Amino acid sequence: MSPPRSALVRNLFGAVTLIGAAGSAGVYFSVGRERFWVNWLVWTLFLLTLGLGNLFLVALERLVGAHWSVPMRRVPERIASLIPLAVVLLLVAFFGVPVIFPWTYPEAAHNPILVAKAPWLNLPFFAIRLAVCATVWMLFYAFYVRGSLRQDESKDPAFTVRARRLAPPFMVVLSFSLTILAFDWISGLEPEWYSDMFGVYLFAGSLIAGIAAMVLGVLSLKGRGRLPEVQTKHIYNLGSLGLAFTVFFAYIGFAQYMLIWYANLPEEVIWFKHRIEGAWQPVALALPLLHFFIPFFLLIGSVGKKHPAPLRLAAISILLGHFVDLYWLIFPTLGPKPLFGWPELAMACFFLGLGSLQIRRAMGHGADMPVGDPLLAQGLEWQL
Amino acid sequence: MSSATFAVLGLFSDAHKIVDAANQIRPRKLGRLEAYTPYPVHGLDRAIGLAPSRLGRLVMFMGVIGACLALLFEGWVSAVDYPLVTGGKALFSWQAFVPVMFEVTVLFATFTAGLAMLFAFNKLPFFGHPVLHSQAIKGITRDKLALSIEASSAAFDAEAARQALIDNGAESVEIVPVPAWDRPLSLVGLLRTIAGIVAACVVAGAGLFAAEKLIPIVPPMIHMHNQPKLNAFHESAFFVDGRGMRPAVAGTVARGHLPPAFATPEEAGTLLSNPLPLTQSIAERGRRVFNDHCAICHGLVGNGVPLLSHAYGGKPGNFLSNEIRARPDGHYFGVLMLGKNAMPSYAADLDHDDRWAAVHYIRILQRAQNAKDEDLR
Numbered sequence: 042m043s044p045p046r047s048a049l050v051r052n053l054f055g056a057v058t059l060i061g062a063a064g065s066a067g068v069y070f071s072v073g074r075e076r077f078w079v080n081w082l083v084w085t086l087f088l089l090t091l092g093l094g095n096l097f098l099v100a101l102e103r104l105v106g107a108h109w110s111v112p113m114r115r116v117p118e119r120i121a122s123l124i125p126l127a128v129v130l131l132l133v134a135f136f137g138v139p140v141i142f143p144w145t146y147p148e149a150a151h152n153p154i155l156v157a158k159a160p161w162l163n164l165p166f167f168a169i170r171l172a173v174c175a176t177v178w179m180l181f182y183a184f185y186v187r188g189s190l191r192q193d194e195s196k197d198p199a200f201t202v203r204a205r206r207l208a209p210p211f212m213v214v215l216s217f218s219l220t221i222l223a224f225d226w227i228s229g230l231e232p233e234w235y236s237d238m239f240g241v242y243l244f245a246g247s248l249i250a251g252i253a254a255m256v257l258g259v260l261s262l263k264g265r266g267r268l269p270e271v272q273t274k275h276i277y278n279l280g281s282l283g284l285a286f287t288v289f290f291a292y293i294g295f296a297q298y299m300l301i302w303y304a305n306l307p308e309e310v311i312w313f314k315h316r317i318e319g320a321w322q323p324v325a326l327a328l329p330l331l332h333f334f335i336p337f338f339l340l341i342g343s344v345g346k347k348h349p350a351p352l353r354l355a356a357i358s359i360l361l362g363h364f365v366d367l368y369w370l371i372f373p374t375l376g377p378k379p380l381f382g383w384p385e386l387a388m389a390c391f392f393l394g395l396g397s398l399q400i401r402r403a404m405g406h407g408a409d410m411p412v413g414d415p416l417l418a419q420g421l422e423w424q425l
Numbered sequence: 426m427s428s429a430t431f432a433v434l435g436l437f438s439d440a441h442k443i444v445d446a447a448n449q450i451r452p453r454k455l456g457r458l459e460a461y462t463p464y465p466v467h468g469l470d471r472a473i474g475l476a477p478s479r480l481g482r483l484v485m486f487m488g489v490i491g492a493c494l495a496l497l498f499e500g501w502v503s504a505v506d507y508p509l510v511t512g513g514k515a516l517f518s519w520q521a522f523v524p525v526m527f528e529v530t531v532l533f534a535t536f537t538a539g540l541a542m543l544f545a546f547n548k549l550p551f552f553g554h555p556v557l558h559s560q561a562i563k564g565i566t567r568d569k570l571a572l573s574i575e576a577s578s579a580a581f582d583a584e585a586a587r588q589a590l591i592d593n594g595a596e597s598v599e600i601v602p603v604p605a606w607d608r609p610l611s612l613v614g615l616l617r618t619i620a621g622i623v624a625a626c627v628v629a630g631a632g633l634f635a636a637e638k639l640i641p642i643v644p645p646m647i648h649m650h651n652q653p654k655l656n657a658f659h660e661s662a663f664f665v666d667g668r669g670m671r672p673a674v675a676g677t678v679a680r681g682h683l684p685p686a687f688a689t690p691e692e693a694g695t696l697l698s699n700p701l702p703l704t705q706s707i708a709e710r711g712r713r714v715f716n717d718h719c720a721i722c723h724g725l726v727g728n729g730v731p732l733l734s735h736a737y738g739g740k741p742g743n744f745l746s747n748e749i750r751a752r753p754d755g756h757y758f759g760v761l762m763l764g765k766n767a768m769p770s771y772a773a774d775l776d777h778d779d780r781w782a783a784v785h786y787i788r789i790l791q792r793a794q795n796a797k798d799e800d801l802r
Contacts, residue, residue, distance in 0.1 A: 295523060302520050305512065342481060424467035 058394030064387020078137030083367045084392035085130040092123030094251020104208035111420030116258040119403035124182045126399045128175045144232045174218040192413035219244045230374045234312040238297040245290040252283045253359035267409045274425040280346025291333040320378040332362030431555040431603045432575040433586040435595030440466045443570045446593035447472035455586045457577040462570045484534045491533030495526040559601045693759025701781045711786030714779045727790040739767045757784045
């Protein structure tokens with residue numbers, strides 16, 4: 042890859058980001074603050090869940106002691122570099138909390154449900170939870186990603202042992218913090234609504250979106266000849282993991298829907314009614330199509346897990362589905378019709394440009410494979 | 426003993442060597458390659474030229490069939506055959522069907538995978554394999570890996586196969602003959618097997634039946650025989666009086682059999698009035714009751730002329746007479762309950778509403794014979 046082309050691509054991303062930033066400012070001042078913050082939230086959560094999903098994949102490999110994914114591990118580690126970016130964006134989103142969260146409105150004092158939930162839904166505690174979650178994510182990100190980069194130089198096997206020991210607590214902390222993220226930042230938009238499973242739903246969505254991003258990263262690097270030793274067998278296993286989590290997400294999503302549909306309690310079912318009937322119906326139908334049916338039938342056979350084309354298509358479908366998912370969760374608070382116009386496109390340009398720049402920057406750091414990991418040789422030799 | 430060759434077996438100790446040997450021998454097309462190993466060897470399936478399994482496609486197909494069948498069945502049961510609204514949901518609620526569809530999909534897929542693998546792809550039933558009678562089998566089940574070149578055609582050259590195996594690093598080579606008994610499954614054998622299974626079933630069933638009838642030591646399936654309950658009209662040691670069926674509490678009244686609150690028809694006349702409204706259907710009911718029970722003595726128009734022969738000496742009351750017409754409704758009801766003169770009580774034959782309907786009909790008969798001017802308009 043020649044440097045001029047690389048610089049050109051970087052400048053292109055930069056230009057898209059700048060145009061997006063200008064458009065976003067236009068949204069804030071001319072279209073409305075509410076729409077601005079809702080867009081901000083969707084895209085911040087998109088980047089954050091991709092980063093956390095990939096950090097989960099890194100920790101999952103450590104937890105189960107997998108060998109096959111070691112040669113590819115640099116990819117999720119680099120995508121996890123979205124975490125610091127998204128954490129900053131989420132901290133900025135705190136300024137939007139009084140604009141889009143009904144429990145902060147003065148009327149909330151007269152709503153008995155919100156009064157009962159006030160011990161949890163109040164600004165100081167909300168800020169504390171945000172600070173704790175952000176700190177925890179940053180600490181684990183630094184531990185896993187920076188530590189792995191340092192191991193390239195030091196070749197210290199002790200880090201591999203420490204990373205494995207810290208993986209179980211990280212899993213627990215991540216599931217708790219993702220649940221808090223889901224409750225605070227998504228279901229808090231309609232604070233009367235309540236679903237036990239919502240945390241797991243966002244967790245499952247983050248994992249499969251993280252895997253999809255990792256698939257795209259691995260295929261992209263391999264296509265440029267930067268991961269020559271990663272073979273079909275490695276990619277096949279990654280595809281299998283993608284298939285498993287596609288089903289897991291569909292299972293969680295349908296279980297949440299079916300339980301609420303069956304119980305038919307007014308305060309629960311109204312949330313789905315707003316999102317499934319009327320103008321939102323096409324979005325509600327696109328969600329399972331993009332997030333489950335297309336990737337499932339692409340990945341169910343061994344062909345789809347091995348070859349780049351179907352695998353890439355499945356990953357793109359899942360990432361699109363992940364955006365549609367967040368859009369479908371968050372945007373109905375703005376009204377009974379799906380809003381999608383130039384404000385959404387401008388803000389998408391801004392956030393996707395930022396994210397792409399961040400991942401590109403990370404892709405240039407360190408070796409393309411964790412050369413200091415003592416398990417790398419076994420990972421390369423590993424047979425399906 | 427047939428001298429035909431089934432296969433030539435070469436034994437290896439190293440998994441890498443057997444894969445390499447298979448890769449070398451396969452292009453020479455000496456015969457069909459097969460491998461026997463005590464544990465799975467990566468890459469060996471490709472090395473011996475095994476085509477990708479078709480099991481996956483079959484499983485997928487049957488899984489889809491299972492999902493469709495479950496959807497059709499549930500939809501037909503809930504919306505067509507026995508439409509029953511549950512929880513205010515639509516009759517065809519796909520949401521409720523999905524869990525069962527999922528289960529049936531998994532059921533069909535796993536059964537297809539298991540059965541197709543055993544019977545279609547592994548060619549069971551297969552009562553013994555020639556390699557089981559080779560010298561090498563002990564090594565194969567312990568720590569040796571065997572590569573076999575099977576005699577797939579008449580042009581099979583056992584000597585060339587042996588040489589190829591030795592050249593590619595086989596530690597020892599064995600020629601496995603086709604065993605004399607190794608014949609394909611014959612019709613007679615199949616029939617014998619089926620007959621044996623049937624005979625075993627018959628003997629076992631008859632034996633169990635006879636054992637239960639003749640030697641009833643342990644009756645099978647006694648779970649539902651001995652229930653902690655009392656049957657009607659059976660005695661029980663649980664109650665002091667020894668009766669399993671409890672007598673009704675004093676003062677209990679059977680439904681629709683309220684005892685009369687009067688002692689004579691005259692008293693009933695002062696106490697009761699007809700509770701039924703006079704409608705077309707009640708009048709019809711009264712006519713039916715009257716014609717069935719009253720008309721035989723009192724006559725079809727209630728004039729006291731019996732439908733019986735004159736040999737019957739009784740003198741039934743004439744409802745059309747001024748004396749009987751003047752009596753209140755309750756009096757008629759009281760007579761039906763208690764009887765009068767030669768007339769028995771009809772308390773057991775007619776229920777409460779039947780009696781009052783009959784009273785209405787008697788009033789209609791009386792009015793029909795004593796119509797006023799305005800009735801005729």
